[in-house]
Amino acid sequence: MSDNDIAVKVKPATKPKIERPKLYKVILVNDDYTPREFVVVVLKAVFRMSEDMCYRVMITAHQKGSCVVCVYVRDIAETKAREGTELGKKAGFPLMFTTEPEE
Numbered sequence: 001m002s003d004n005d006i007a008v009k010v011k012p013a014t015k016p017k018i019e020r021p022k023l024y025k026v027i028l029v030n031d032d033y034t035p036r037e038f039v040v041v042v043l044k045a046v047f048r049m050s051e052d053m054c055y056r057v058m059i060t061a062h063q064k065g066s067c068v069v070c071v072y073v074r075d076i077a078e079t080k081a082r083e084g085t086e087l088g089k090k091a092g093f094p095l096m097f098t099t100e101p102e103e
């Protein structure tokens, strides 16, 4: 190759790898002090589910100890869990939401 030649390198075609973001469960944890109606109010405010769905989630946590409320990407799951827990704390209740990665 002389100085005037132009070398052209052809890049092999690469498939763009788009990974699905990992999902996290938001879990409602039962306690003995938070009133049931208050749990429903918090679920409605934070997760925007119907009254009926909120009641079902609350009663499942009450009976089984915990209940998965919904599944989101990490950022949103953690924000929602914090918002729900803070609403309980502000009202003087030990209401707790946690997050955990989905398998």
Ligand code: TYC
Pocket: 028, 029, 030, 031, 032, 033, 034, 035, 036, 039, 058, 059, 061, 062, 095, 096
């Ligand atoms: N166990 C509470 C009661 O009997 C109600 C409750 C339900 C609290 C679900 C928290 O995540 C919870 N007042």
